[in-house]
Amino acid sequence: MKVVVTGGAGFIGANLCRVLLGRPEVAEIVVVDDLSTGAAENLDGLAGVTLVVGSITDPVMLRKVFEGCSAVAHLAARPSVPLSIADPVASHHVNVTGTVQVLEAARAAGAYAVVASSSAVYGDQSGAPQHEGLPQLPLSPYGVTKVATEGYAMAYLRCFGVPTLALRFFNVFGPLQPAGHAYAAVIPAFLAAALEGRPLQVFGDGRQVRDFVYVDTVTEVLTQAILGRVTSPTPVNLASGSPTDLRELIAQIERVLDRHLEVEYLDARTGDARESQADQTRLRSLFPGVVPVDLHTGLRRTVRWWQREQTPAAAVTALG
Numbered sequence: 001m002k003v004v005v006t007g008g009a010g011f012i013g014a015n016l017c018r019v020l021l022g023r024p025e026v027a028e029i030v031v032v033d034d035l036s037t038g039a040a041e042n043l044d045g046l047a048g049v050t051l052v053v054g055s056i057t058d059p060v061m062l063r064k065v066f067e068g069c070s071a072v073a074h075l076a077a078r079p080s081v082p083l084s085i086a087d088p089v090a091s092h093h094v095n096v097t098g099t100v101q102v103l104e105a106a107r108a109a110g111a112y113a114v115v116a117s118s119s120a121v122y123g124d125q126s127g128a129p130q131h132e133g134l135p136q137l138p139l140s141p142y143g144v145t146k147v148a149t150e151g152y153a154m155a156y157l158r159c160f161g162v163p164t165l166a167l168r169f170f171n172v173f174g175p176l177q178p179a180g181h182a183y184a185a186v187i188p189a190f191l192a193a194a195l196e197g198r199p200l201q202v203f204g205d206g207r208q209v210r211d212f213v214y215v216d217t218v219t220e221v222l223t224q225a226i227l228g229r230v231t232s233p234t235p236v237n238l239a240s241g242s243p244t245d246l247r248e249l250i251a252q253i254e255r256v257l258d259r260h261l262e263v264e265y266l267d268a269r270t271g272d273a274r275e276s277q278a279d280q281t282r283l284r285s286l287f288p289g290v291v292p293v294d295l296h297t298g299l300r301r302t303v304r305w306w307q308r309e310q311t312p313a314a315a316v317t318a319l320g
Contacts, residue, residue: 007076009038084142095145170239174215214298239278
């Protein structure tokens with residue numbers, strides 16, 4: 001089968017390509033990425049992957065790429081809550097219009113589509129773990145674009161019979177995740193600071209709760225979804241089910257690195273939810289064989305990758 005991965009040069013997409021290459025059912029992988037946040041070098045060494053540099057808002061390119069396609073993993077997006085607040089129109093264009101174009105290309109090809117939504121659709125609904133039946137109350141334009149992303153996926157399933165699955169990603173982390181920009185996710189930002197000897201910057205009091213999910217768990221779910229053409233009439237949470245606040249996260253990183261880390265507390269950022277933790281009931285019913293990688297194991301694997309790929313030799317020696 002031929003699989004298209006939009007955003008496949010990003011960290012989740014590139015990890016997914018590596019997993020798909022190991023499956024005998026997959027004969028061809030085509031990545032579509034404009035390289036605005038992804039990097040071509042993330043695909044180095046993947047001989048079975050073809051990279052097409054282009055935007056998911058280009059319908060002509062998409063129709064050509066999707067010829068003969070059996071499935072698409074739609075991961076391409078303009079990420080980040082702060083970035084969407086800085087430029088909501090650009091986020092809408094890529095995340096919403098781009099999703100419609102991808103779904104149209106999938107419909108024309110008769111392909112299955114699994115699309116990436118986000119826990120940002122819940123907004124700041126604290127208390128019990130967030131389940132898919134809760135109202136969608138996004139705090140940012142980014143969250144709104146993900147409401148639209150999953151809404152269009154559900155609409156294409158109901159109106160056109162396109163087999164789709166919308167997965168609400170929580171806080172995904174792991175190898176290949178970038179840190180060198182102002183909107184970096186919290187774990188790569190913390191690790192970069194720790195390995196470079198800088199204070200870890202925490203926006204708020206550090207009691208914010210997140211459901212961190214290691215990228216291998218995400219790629220296993222995506223692979224099973226693609227090969228099994230798993231569908232759902234409603235979105236599905238994709239998380240570890242083990243909520244952790246940022247102070248505990250820092251303590252876990254200290255245990256992995258075996259040293260104390262300096263922390264700098266800054267003002268909370270607009271659009272950031274206080275609590276984000278997932279109910280996994282629906283995920284487990286669809287993917288009963290997937291066992292999430294625990295946070296400590298995921299952090300150890302990620303730190304090893306950073307030590308090998310991201311830090312100077314002297315720093316690696318110092319870290320043991």
